[in-house]
Amino acid sequence: MKIAVLPGDGIGPEIVVEAVKVLHALDLSFELETAPVGGAAYAALGHPLPASTLKLAKDADAILFGAVGDWKYDNLERHLRPEQAILGLRKNLGLFANFRPAICYPELVGASSLKPELVAGLDILIIRELTGDIYFGQPRGRRIATDGNFPEAEEAFDTMRYSRPEIERIAHVAFQAARKRSKRVTSIDKANVLETFQFWKEVVTEVGQQYPDVALDHMYVDNAAMQLVKAPKKFDVIVTGNMFGDILSDEASMLTGSIGMLPSASLNASNQGLYEPSHGSAPDIAGQGIANPLATILSAAMMLRFSLNQEEAALRIENAVKSVLAQGLRTPDIYSEGTTRVSTIEMGNAVVKAL
Amino acid sequence: MKIAVLPGDGIGPEIVVEAVKVLHALDLSFELETAPVGGAAYAALGHPLPASTLKLAKDADAILFGAVGDWKYDNLERHLRPEQAILGLRKNLGLFANFRPAICYPELVGASSLKPELVAGLDILIIRELTGDIYFGQPRGRRIATDGNFPEAEEAFDTMRYSRPEIERIAHVAFQAARKRSKRVTSIDKANVLETFQFWKEVVTEVGQQYPDVALDHMYVDNAAMQLVKAPKKFDVIVTGNMFGDILSDEASMLTGSIGMLPSASLNASNQGLYEPSHGSAPDIAGQGIANPLATILSAAMMLRFSLNQEEAALRIENAVKSVLAQGLRTPDIYSEGTTRVSTIEMGNAVVKAL
Numbered sequence: 001m002k003i004a005v006l007p008g009d010g011i012g013p014e015i016v017v018e019a020v021k022v023l024h025a026l027d028l029s030f031e032l033e034t035a036p037v038g039g040a041a042y043a044a045l046g047h048p049l050p051a052s053t054l055k056l057a058k059d060a061d062a063i064l065f066g067a068v069g070d071w072k073y074d075n076l077e078r079h080l081r082p083e084q085a086i087l088g089l090r091k092n093l094g095l096f097a098n099f100r101p102a103i104c105y106p107e108l109v110g111a112s113s114l115k116p117e118l119v120a121g122l123d124i125l126i127i128r129e130l131t132g133d134i135y136f137g138q139p140r141g142r143r144i145a146t147d148g149n150f151p152e153a154e155e156a157f158d159t160m161r162y163s164r165p166e167i168e169r170i171a172h173v174a175f176q177a178a179r180k181r182s183k184r185v186t187s188i189d190k191a192n193v194l195e196t197f198q199f200w201k202e203v204v205t206e207v208g209q210q211y212p213d214v215a216l217d218h219m220y221v222d223n224a225a226m227q228l229v230k231a232p233k234k235f236d237v238i239v240t241g242n243m244f245g246d247i248l249s250d251e252a253s254m255l256t257g258s259i260g261m262l263p264s265a266s267l268n269a270s271n272q273g274l275y276e277p278s279h280g281s282a283p284d285i286a287g288q289g290i291a292n293p294l295a296t297i298l299s300a301a302m303m304l305r306f307s308l309n310q311e312e313a314a315l316r317i318e319n320a321v322k323s324v325l326a327q328g329l330r331t332p333d334i335y336s337e338g339t340t341r342v343s344t345i346e347m348g349n350a351v352v353k354a355l
Numbered sequence: 356m357k358i359a360v361l362p363g364d365g366i367g368p369e370i371v372v373e374a375v376k377v378l379h380a381l382d383l384s385f386e387l388e389t390a391p392v393g394g395a396a397y398a399a400l401g402h403p404l405p406a407s408t409l410k411l412a413k414d415a416d417a418i419l420f421g422a423v424g425d426w427k428y429d430n431l432e433r434h435l436r437p438e439q440a441i442l443g444l445r446k447n448l449g450l451f452a453n454f455r456p457a458i459c460y461p462e463l464v465g466a467s468s469l470k471p472e473l474v475a476g477l478d479i480l481i482i483r484e485l486t487g488d489i490y491f492g493q494p495r496g497r498r499i500a501t502d503g504n505f506p507e508a509e510e511a512f513d514t515m516r517y518s519r520p521e522i523e524r525i526a527h528v529a530f531q532a533a534r535k536r537s538k539r540v541t542s543i544d545k546a547n548v549l550e551t552f553q554f555w556k557e558v559v560t561e562v563g564q565q566y567p568d569v570a571l572d573h574m575y576v577d578n579a580a581m582q583l584v585k586a587p588k589k590f591d592v593i594v595t596g597n598m599f600g601d602i603l604s605d606e607a608s609m610l611t612g613s614i615g616m617l618p619s620a621s622l623n624a625s626n627q628g629l630y631e632p633s634h635g636s637a638p639d640i641a642g643q644g645i646a647n648p649l650a651t652i653l654s655a656a657m658m659l660r661f662s663l664n665q666e667e668a669a670l671r672i673e674n675a676v677k678s679v680l681a682q683g684l685r686t687p688d689i690y691s692e693g694t695t696r697v698s699t700i701e702m703g704n705a706v707v708k709a710l
């Protein structure tokens with residue numbers, strides 16, 4: 001089992017090291033190799049996704065990823081900025097299926113902005129398409145307009161697009177995931193305005209006919225942004241495109257109040273995957289030893305389940321995380337009165353102990 | 356002062372009639388003319404925005420709009436569906452500047468999904484560009500792909516675009532609005548991924564230099580969707596494009612818990628405007644006399660202020676609404692124990708009395 005370890009920027013290195021510690025504590029043998037990515041890779045090798053890092057990632061069964069981005073790199077040209085690394089990995093490895101659970105742990109209900117009764121027991125799985133849509137659509141760029149509200153003005157443009165097989169494969173992922181849960185899928189679109197999402201809705205509906213045991217409904221993206229706030233527990237599996245998924249998955253994570261707990265997985269057709277916390281690189285707290293490593297540790301669990309076929313080890317990690325929460329251990333982001341404040345390293349050690 | 360009254364579908368007629376009642380109770384003289392729009396217009400005249408309705412709207416100083424949409428019309432071809440009326444009005448009248456306040460009334464703090472301390476005193480103004488972006492960008496449609504992840508597959512596509520003057524004019528609207536408030540503007544983009552929004556960010560920054568007294572910051576749309584949940588009161592004026600504005604303004608409205616209270620205005624360069632509640636047509640409760648007319652009544656107040664130059668009358672209406680809330684009158688959507696439940700008509704009458 002070959003794992004590429006890409007710590008990245010900000011708190012990335014601190015949290016990844018804890019996840020690696022947890023992996024080593026299992027009775028499994030991995031081949032781990034680390035490489036720079038993001039701003040750290042730009043600083044060391046002049047590019048956020050150096051060829052050597054990309055090769056390592058391609059050759060691995062799975063990638064354990066920290067986070068990228070730091071204010072230091074904000075003024076670089078776009079193609080050199082840290083986030084290009086993550087876009088490049090998604091594209092080059094064909095990681096089209098992004099799994100973003102939004103789970104509210106019972107002990108952490110109080111951390112949510114929402115009233116406790118609205119989030120207690122929350123367990124949504126957002127499935128976001130990750131290699132299509134306006135993120136990668138061509139053509140894009142700048143030009144002089146020839147029509148529109150101001151013909152002859154300078155303009156910038158991008159292309160939103162989805163092809164039938166792109167929609168079909170992510171729909172299958174969603175329906176199959178729903179079969180293992182409560183058998184409900186909500187597909188989010190903007191079919192009332194966009195050609196792309198009218199087509200999306202049609203194709204998802206067609207695929208749905210192959211899953212008569214799964215209930216499918218459709219919702220506009222603006223309404224979904226509202227319903228997530230109003231009654232998030234009404235959702236189970238959500239499937240949507242790359243752009244809407246970016247916005248809604250972040251909104252849903254934040255509803256839990258504990259984004260420091262939420263893992264993510266991005267898979268390709270051969271179940272090779274990239275695993276990373278749902279939160280960012282948080283350069284403001286980097287190096288202080290206070291970052292929450294649990295989202296990354298839980299991402300390692302997803303990695304064992306999805307890419308390495310080690311369901312049992314995945315469950316061991318997930319149970320260990322539940323147990324440290326039950327023990328009352330908390331990094332500062334999830335601390336509340338009456339619990340015990342611990343550092344990044346102490347949290348990692350506690351998970352190892354609980355395994 | 357010529358006002359086109361377009362009640363539309365669902366609860367539209369019931370709520371618009373209350374706003375008209377309030378207008379008539381002012382000591383002003385208006386020329387009001389009513390026309391069908393949306394599904395109602397399709398049913399009567401075969402098109403959601405008949406030429407006669409469009410002409411009436413164009414010739415008026417302002418449009419008082421109810422809401423459009425009903426399940427009855429869900430299976431029509433897209434160009435005949437009710438929402439095409441609102442898109443057509445925006446485009447034909449050049450209504451590029453959408454004002455969407457998200458205000459949490461002190462009496463209604465408890466209605467929010469969010470904890471009271473996070474929303475008490477909330478007062479955000481979202482300014483959404485309304486005639487550009489992917490809503491109207493050409494080309495769009497279906498075709499056989501020639502590149503991308505599945506060359507030769509059937510695909511659908513849309514074009515996102517913004518020209519310099521489109522961005523400049525909405526930025527000016529935002530900075531000028533901020534001058535009358537707390538002098539802070541947050542521009543929402545996705546400059547890390549989209550050419551269109553890299554350009555947006557640059558142009559908004561340039562325009563901002565003409566407003567040295569207004570603080571400008573920039574935020575990615577995914578982060579904005581999170582920060583709205585986490586700490587909505589950190590925002591004051593938000594300016595963004597049509598698509599992101601659609602999503603974020605609905606999310607922000609729902610944070611208040613009382614979307615039945617929130618008006619909106621859509622203006623063109625000559626301050627001609629369309630005024631409508633932020634909520635939809637709610638066909639499920641239409642005809643029951645329980646819809647909340649206050650968002651529409653407050654939209655009429657915005658109309659008096661922005662298009663008819665009647666600031667005093669606008670304030671009279673706004674104060675009357677505050678007074679009925681203080682009296683404890685509530686339609687079912689905002690009812691809570693200890694308050695008095697009233698019908699749509701009773702609420703309209705109470706506002707008239709409080710004027």
Ligand SMILES: CC(C)[C@H](C(=O)O)[C@@H](O)C(=O)O
Pocket residue numbers: 083086087246547548577
């Ligand atoms: C960093 C950025 C390009 C990325 C995205 O927009 O996909 C991030 O927001 C995410 O969701 O992983």
Ligand SMILES: CC(C)[C@H](C(=O)O)[C@@H](O)C(=O)O
Pocket residue numbers: 192193222438441442601
């Ligand atoms: C009905 C629909 C076309 C419209 C939009 O997307 O703009 C609506 O959601 C709105 O925000 O006014």
